[in-house]
Amino acid sequence: MDAIIYSLPFLMNGLGVTLLVSAIVVALSLVIGVLLGIGLIYGPWPLRWLIRLLSDCIRGIPILVLIFVVYYGLPPLGLNLSSFWAAVLALTVFKSAHVIEYVRGAVTSIPRGQMEAGMAIGLIFPQRLRYVILPQAMRRFLPPWLNGVTDAVKGSALVSLLGVVDLMQAINQVIGRTYEPLPLYVLGALMYFAINYSLSTLSKVLERRYSYIRE
Amino acid sequence: MTATNLLQIDKLSKSFAENQVLKSIDLSVAAGEVVSVIGPSGSGKTTLLRCVNFLEVYDGGSIQIDGREVGYVDTSSRKRRGEVDLAGMRAETGMVFQSFNLFPHLTAEQNVMLGLRRVRKKPLKEAREIAQHWLSRVGLSHKADALPSELSGGQQQRVGIARAVAMDPKILLLDEITSALDPELVNEVLDVVRQLAVDGMTMLMVTHEIAFARDASHRIVFMADGLVSAQGKPDDLMAEVATNERLRNFLSRFSATAH
Numbered sequence: 298m299d300a301i302i303y304s305l306p307f308l309m310n311g312l313g314v315t316l317l318v319s320a321i322v323v324a325l326s327l328v329i330g331v332l333l334g335i336g337l338i339y340g341p342w343p344l345r346w347l348i349r350l351l352s353d354c355i356r357g358i359p360i361l362v363l364i365f366v367v368y369y370g371l372p373p374l375g376l377n378l379s380s381f382w383a384a385v386l387a388l389t390v391f392k393s394a395h396v397i398e399y400v401r402g403a404v405t406s407i408p409r410g411q412m413e414a415g416m417a418i419g420l421i422f423p424q425r426l427r428y429v430i431l432p433q434a435m436r437r438f439l440p441p442w443l444n445g446v447t448d449a450v451k452g453s454a455l456v457s458l459l460g461v462v463d464l465m466q467a468i469n470q471v472i473g474r475t476y477e478p479l480p481l482y483v484l485g486a487l488m489y490f491a492i493n494y495s496l497s498t499l500s501k502v503l504e505r506r507y508s509y510i511r512e
Numbered sequence: 513m514t515a516t517n518l519l520q521i522d523k524l525s526k527s528f529a530e531n532q533v534l535k536s537i538d539l540s541v542a543a544g545e546v547v548s549v550i551g552p553s554g555s556g557k558t559t560l561l562r563c564v565n566f567l568e569v570y571d572g573g574s575i576q577i578d579g580r581e582v583g584y585v586d587t588s589s590r591k592r593r594g595e596v597d598l599a600g601m602r603a604e605t606g607m608v609f610q611s612f613n614l615f616p617h618l619t620a621e622q623n624v625m626l627g628l629r630r631v632r633k634k635p636l637k638e639a640r641e642i643a644q645h646w647l648s649r650v651g652l653s654h655k656a657d658a659l660p661s662e663l664s665g666g667q668q669q670r671v672g673i674a675r676a677v678a679m680d681p682k683i684l685l686l687d688e689i690t691s692a693l694d695p696e697l698v699n700e701v702l703d704v705v706r707q708l709a710v711d712g713m714t715m716l717m718v719t720h721e722i723a724f725a726r727d728a729s730h731r732i733v734f735m736a737d738g739l740v741s742a743q744g745k746p747d748d749l750m751a752e753v754a755t756n757e758r759l760r761n762f763l764s765r766f767s768a769t770a771h
Contacts (some may be wrong), residue, residue, distance in 0.1 A: 413567055414613035418627030418679055419603025421595050428626060432617045509617040509659060 300475040301484070311467025312488055318381075318453045318463060319492075322388040323446050329389070330396020335426070337397055338404055348397065355394035360452060363387045368459055384456035392449055396442065403438035404430060436507045443500035447493040454489075464488060518543040518714055519564065519683055523573035526559055533559045535738040536573065541683065546715045548725035551735035552762055557718040558610075560735070561685050564716065565605040566598060577604065578682060603631050606676030606684040610691050612668045614660040620647060620671045621656040624678045632679065646674035650704050666697030673704055677713065684708065686717035702728070722766040726750070734759050 337348040355363070367387040371378055378386065407430055415425035457466035468485040472478045519541040526534040533556045541547050549557045562568040564575055566583035575582040582601060585591045593601070615623050624643035628634045634642065647653050650670035660668050669689055676684055686705065690698045702724050709715065709728055719725050725732055726746040733743040736758045742749060753760045 408613075410609060410611055410613035411615065414607075414609065414615065416567060416599070416602055417565060417605070417607035417609075418675065419599045419631040420627070421599045424630050428630060429615055433615075436617075509661075 298480075301471070301477065301480060304471040304475070307471065308464065308467050308484070308488075311462055311464040314456075314462060314467075315450070315453050315464040316492070318385055318388070318456055318461070319446075319450045321385050322392055322449050322453065325385075325389045326392035326396050326449070327442075329393040331400055333393065334397040334400025334404070337401055339422075352394045352397045355390060356398070360388070360391050361455060361458070363391055364455055364458065380459035381456070381461050384459050384461055388449065388452060388456070391452075392445065395445055399438050399441045399445065400434070402441070403434040403436075406437050407433050436504075436509070439500065439504050439507060443496065443503065446500075447496050450492050450496070451489060516542060518545075518578060519716065520576045521560075521564075521573070522575075524560070524563060524570055524575060525572035526556075526563060526568060526570045533738055534563070534570070537735075537738070537740060539733060539740060539743075541714060541716055543682075543714055544712045545731065546709045546713075546729045547717070547731045547733060548729040549716065549718045549733045549735055550720070550722060550725055550762070551741070555735040556738045557735050558687055561607075561687050561716065561718050564683075564685055565602050565607055567607075577601070599631070603627065603679055604682045606679055606681035608669070608672045608676050608684070608686045608689045610688040612660070612665070612672045612692070614668055614671055614675070616660050619657050619659055620652060620663065620674075623660070623671055624675045627675070627679050642678050643674070646678045647671070649707070650674045651700070664697060665693045666700045669693065669701045670704055673701070673708075677708065683714045683716060686715060686719070688718050688720060690719070690721060722763065734762070736762070 333348050333352075336344050337352070338345075340348070358366075364384060364387040367378075367390070368380065368383045371383065411429055411433065412425055415429040420428065453463060454465040456463050457469065460466070462470070464485060468481050472481050475481070517540040519539075521537055521539040524534050524537040524539075525532065537556075537560060539547075539560075549560065551557050559568055563570045564577075564582065569583065574587045580601065581587055583593060583598065585593055592598075614620075615626065618626065621640070621643045624646055625639045628639035628642055629636070632639075644653065644656065647656050650673055652667060652670055652674070655663060655667060655671075658667075660671070663671065669692075672689070689705075690701050693701065698721070702721065705715070705717070705724075706728050717725075717729075729746060731743060732746050732749045734741050734749065734756075742752050742756050742759050744752065749759075750763075753763060
């Protein structure tokens with residue numbers, strides 16, 4: 298038990314890495330996914346075709362395979378990333394493909410008349426997106442996306458496979474020293490749960506904020 | 513037709529795939545004139561209206577508002593106007609939709625203000641004053657802060673009208689604006705349109721309210737099969753029933769309500 302308490306700072310470092318990986322992946326995939334999602338809906342056909350192809354391919358590969366493909370595939374191409382950034386890149390690519398689909402689902406659910414009403418008062422395309430379409434799409438985008446954020450946190454545990462000392466890897470290393478797997482895995486599970494429970498609480502607040510049907 | 517027409521449509525044609533919806537439409541609307549378009553469904557009325565602010569891209573012919581070609585840089589080259597240019601033209605053309613199409617995330621006042629702020633670039637205070645003026649004109653001052661979901665259909669459509677006219681358009685296009693309303697809510701909307709007509713607003717409206725078209729418009733255009741089949745002052749058009757069989761067939765369905 299003492300050994301576990303002494304290892305707590307080490308575990309907290311791991312937790313920090315898990316949060317950092319998750320935050321970077323979530324932020325990057327949000328930006329990339331939203332841009333490509335809009336490209337998928339409104340872009341010229343070659344762009345739409347390309348995004349559709351990428352999204353389908355990426356979502357059709359297990360994330361674990363994608364991580365190893367990126368890790369072993371980039372150096373021969375002359376791109377040497379640390380295992381941390383290789384893992385972040387693979388997770389970002391994977392999450393982006395999903396964000397694209399959330400965006401597509403949310404935006405295409407807005408009735409066509411909304412775009413037309415925006416046109417009729419003379420808004421240009423970026424204004425129609427900003428003031429008419431996206432605020433409405435936000436409401437439908439948030440629930441699946443926030444769900445995806447918790448997936449990203451859980452999925453970040455896979456970076457441990459490349460030797461990145463995240464929470465998962467830290468736990469495994471402490472177990473290697475103490476031979477007490479059960480309490481440590483339970484402790485790890487509680488930490489992941491604490492993160493995701495806070496996130497889902499936050500998501501309820503956000504969803505209420507963006508429901509414009511007054512309660 | 514002379515150059516004094518605000519809206520000038522010549523030989524307008526438009527097809528959806530194999531289906532030629534508009535064959536060759538000639539139609540003009542003078543400044544201050546109220547013109548109603550009637551006709552059986554599928555006759556191309558709504559498509560015609562949507563071509564006027566380029567919500568539909570037309571294939572042939574020409575549409576001019578105040579001497580400027582709608583949608584294309586000029587008639588001969590058929591080069592599309594750029595997004596900013598096109599938006600600028602649409603801002604000069606108000607449109608009220610059959611299904612209201614209010615912005616559900618914005619209050620009534622914000623619905624009216626959006627174009628004033630982002631297109632007309634009015635300062636907040638002035639935009640709000642204009643919005644309040646028009647909301648009061650349509651009898652909805654007390655609903656300025658209501659969301660569309662908190663309004664009745666008739667109230668929503670009146671906000672729709674306020675949103676369109678607040679932009680001070682050269683011409684107002686009304687697309688079957690009472691078709692989606694419960695019968696008891698139709699009149700509150702038509703009263704607003706009547707008032708706008710009295711004020712001299714130029715309007716082109718597609719409507720199934722024959723009685724309303726008769727007493728509120730200067731001219732009625734009867735469309736059938738993608739062509740203007742007959743047009744004239746309301747009473748003159750009604751007199752054409754004797755010679756125009758299509759018009760007679762169409763109007764016979766309204767005989768109970770037209771008088």
